[in-house]
Structure formats: C-alpha cells, structure tokens
Amino acid sequence: MDRRSFFRTAGQASAGAAAATVLAAPAIAQSQPKISWRLTSAYPKSLDTLYGISEQLSKRVSEATDGNFTIQPFAAGEIVGALQATDAVTAGTVECAHTLSSFSIGKDPAFAFDTSLPFGLNTRQHISWLYYGGGRELVNEFMDEYNIHAIPAGNTGAQMGGWFRKEIKSLDDLQGLKMRIAGLGGTIMSRLGVVPQVIGGGDIYPSLERGTIDAAEFSGPYDDEKLGFQKVAPFYYYPGWWEGTANVMLAINKDKWNELPKQYQALVEAASSETMSHCVAKYDARNPEALYRLVANGAQLRPFPQDVLQAALTESRKLYDEYAASNPKFKKFYDSWLPFSQKQQVWWRVAEIPFDSFASASAGQQQQQQPQQ
Template structure:
C-alpha cells in the first residue's frame, strides 16, 4: 500500500483518530534516536519532539519507536546537524537558524529578521515553494526536512538596562538566536550564541547584558525575569520561528511507504500542536511576569528602523555572494510581499480593531 492509498482509505484525521495506520502491523520494527537542541525543562519546544515520537509510535502500532534525547545527552545542542548528516543519529529537532554558520540559507528555513509570520511561513512551506526549495538545499547535507513546530511571533528579550535609543545597542552583549546576531552586530551589538539551558547563569553573572529566548511561558520557566527587569517587544528577528525535523536521507529512504507517510503525518501534527500550546500558555505567563514586576517596553522606533535597514542591506549582500541564499530568498521575499499586501487589508486590520476593544 503506497502513501496515497493509505491516506485515501483512512485519511489523516481517520488515521490520527484510530491511532493505528492500516497495514502497518506487518511492517518490520524500526528504532531511531532523535537529538533535540532543547532542554527537557522547556516542555513546549522540547515537547514537540516528544509529541512527534509518540504519534509515530501510536500510528505504527508500536512498531516504529523513536527515543527523544535532550540537548547534551547524545549530542550538543548545536551539534545535531552534524550528527544527522553523519548518520550517528537518525533525526533531530531543532531551529534551522542555529546553523547559519554553515550557510546563511539555513536561517530562511526557521526565521529571519522582518520575515514571515507563522501563518505566512506555513503557507510558503506547504503551498508555496518553501518545502521544495529548502529540501533541495538540505540535500547538500544528506538530510530531508519536515516542518515540526512554530513558536509564533516572539518577544524581544530581557535587558538589565533600558534601551532608550539605538545608541544603547552599541556594545550590548546580547544572547540572541542564531542568524539575527548578524543584524545586531551591524548595529553595534555583541551577539552571544548560548543554548537555552545556559542563559540564566550567563545573565545572572553579568556575562551578558541581555537575552532573548522565545516568549513569556518559556522565559518564566528559565527565570529570566529574576535577573533582568526590562522585557522588550516585539522580537523583530522572529515573526514566527519554524522548527524542523531533520532526517538522515539514507535512514529516511530505508523506510517503507507507510512509515514515510506516518513521519509526514506525525510531524504535521506536532507542527500545529506546538504553536497551539504556546498561544494557550503565553497570555497567562505574561500576566504573571508583569504581576511579579517585569517592566514591559516596546523597542524604540529608531531601533526598529535601524534593524530593518540593516536587515535589508544584509540580505542584498548575501544575495550577491551566496548562490544558495539568492535562490531561496528571491522566492521567499516575493512571497512575503504578496502576503503582507493581503494581511494588510485583512488580518492586520481585524487584529488592530479587536485589540483596541475592551472585551
């Protein structure tokens, strides 16, 4: 039975509801290891890998088992791509932009400053050319990708001191996720690449002046409000961070058509559930953080404008020298323009009105 036949006879909803895919019981047992870039304490972002693995187990009737390992257990947080590429683990769950040092194009698969929001990113990935283009790129690293989560738009992070003008960015030692550090650097900041589990001690000891992670729910778990009082918004570098499931190409090719369909269905399920969890948990966490003394601040207009200017200049430079970037970003940027035109008249206008109401 091929994938189309599986979906035709059961449908994704039917397969998920039943918990067992047709004709899977005859399949051979498969055991994989998944390396995560996140600590277990962050149950929402780390939890997406667990949701994926559990769904694979359920849909396969227990025949396809994937053990999930937190950052540092079998590979460092930022070592998962190398591990998958070398087939020392079969798959990984991570943020693509962590690996921009290999090639800046990785970042487009996750989030780039002033890029797509989460809905737009899903649209580009699933119905635009995003998945096709990113898979062509990842093939150079012996991997195939599956979207596996999105955080939604993020907060701008925690500062030990107020940011009143763009001049306050100069010399700021800021833990910032992946690729966005290149823009911060152009603004005079000093980007720091630190895994999630190590942010609190670095901020507490004053090794860094500021740090961003994701948003209220995770930030509260990390305790960042205890060591830096000012909480900025928005995270202009992450309008919607998409997480990826990377699978070693050889390991994936060895799967049966049914197991490949299960991987696709399980990753799509985890993709949706992650953002749903964040959208449920973040409002309560934000209220609690403010109630405990966090001082909410918007980034000043000159910071936003300079960040945008530097981001666009960086993308032009990358397009001139990186063929991989140029190919993917040309399609991405055109898609972004069309999406923003559409959202301007619909989502954005509706959201602004609703947020002004006292409901």
C-alpha cells in the first residue's frame, strides 16, 4: 500500500469511528434520560435505619446512572406528615415514598397485608409470601385503585410490645388505656379495652411526656432508644405480637412508574431489594446492643401477661373472619395468606423453631458458665 492510499484509508476509518461516536451518544442519552424524583419518608432523620433506606436508595440509583436519575429523600414533615405519605404519592405531590401500608387501614383493612398481620408471619416468611406466594401481585392489584406501584424496600424484623407508663399485670389493666398503636394491632387492642391513637414517630415522646397517651409502640430497641421512650414510660413489654414483621413499602406513583425506562425500573427494583437486606441486617445487628443499654439505663423488661396474649389472639382471628366475610378485597388477600401461613408454621415447627430454641438455650447456659470478671 502506498503512502497516499494509507492516509486515505486511515482517514475513512477515523471518519467512520467519529460518526459511530456521534450516533452512539444520543442513543446513550436516550437510554439514560435526566429524571429527578422526590421521596417523602414516613420517618424522621433521627431513625438512621428507617430513614436511612431512603438515603441508600437515592445514592445507589444516582451512582448507577451517573447522576441521570436522582431521587431526593425528605424526612417526615418536610413535605407532608408521616401519615400522609401514601396520599401524597397517590395525588402525585411526590413521585414516591417510604412508608407502611398499614398506616392506611382506615381506608381499607386490606392495606395491612403488605405490612403484616398480628400473630402472622415473621420477616422471612412474609418476604417469602410477597415474592413466592403471590403476595406482591395481590398487593399491586390492590394498589391500582390508589395509583400506586409498591415494591418491598425494608423491614424492621420482629418488634417489641411497646412502652407503658404503668405496669400491665392483667387484661384488666388495659381498660381505658390510651396507646399509640397503628395498623390492625390497634383495632384488636380496642377490643381489649384500649383506646388506640395513631401518631407519627416524632410526636410520640411529647405525647407520653405530657400524659396525652399512656403507652406507645414504635419499633424495636435500636429505634426506640433514639426516641428516648424509657425516660417517660419505663415498662418495656414483649412480644410485639401485632408486628412479628413490618414491611416498608416503596410506594411509587403509578403514572411516574410507567413513564420510567425499563432499565430504570429494573434499577429501582434492585436497589429496593438491597435496602431490604441492609435494613433487616442492621436491625439484627443493632437491636441486641440497644436492648442492653436500655436496661442499663432503667428500662424494665416485662412479658405480656398470658391472658392478654390469649385474648388478643382470639380477637385477631375473629377480626380476620369478620373482614373476610364483609370485604371482598380483604378476603382475596386472606385466601392466599392464610394457607401460606399455615404451611409455613408447620415447616418452622419442624426445623427453624427447634434449632433457634436449642441454640438460644445453649447460648444462655454458656453465658452462665463464663467466669465473672
């Protein structure tokens, strides 16, 4: 090849490469358009796990798209109140929210299934029902009416039974007691004589301090410690039978979800799955340490009396049957959830519970046998 031919060929190749680059750039830009969303959380910034999942989701989405898709999180009260997050998504005030579906049971008790049912599934079982038991499909079919696409995005694990200003020794001590408790747990407690109150997380402490309420449940030791409940209500009860799990929903305005490019939708799904894993792991790591500190600072651990637990269990079963008989949406959920739950309990009685019980008892024996320092 002579010198002229060489440079002519090289020039053609360079021009072709430049043209390819010019053509590729718009294609990339179209596949990753600039999109900016706002996310309202139902939680204050002081709750670094429940609010932290919003920050984590935002960070991951932005990193994965080189800043082309951003989700700006806002704490409860910065745009709307903690209990208005779902309504804000439905109305399009914000594109998405991290919240509990159970905050909306006043509209329809079927909202509870996305979060949890009292005396129901534990965290692993609930996630299993959502992903492999048909739960997610049922949730999103139900959420269509509210213009919401729901994605599981976090979980507290099993919660505690809450903080009480006075000791609960029997079912009689619940009569007339004013308690902050959300979801169907509040409905069941009302049948036991409690006066349930629905209050956002940031307003619970002053309500306890002023005596506006007599008791409050919120989450577990790690979150409860941050909110300082032990200073105004020393009796800390367990188990939190109304929330053996609590799924946090990423509620997305359905119109905005449908407008997203498929790759952005896939990214939001993946990022939500990651926040779920981190949320559960962080609570499992932090709750034991926080419980030790709470007890050291004056919290008095108490188990709920057996008559309280038995009465609550009985009323919960009655309530579900009543709802299923009168509410077709609740029944559709319940017909899926109940047999799944029953099969799960059989399996856990065979494998999980015996292992956990033996391992827990063995750990207790080892602690007793350790020499005192």
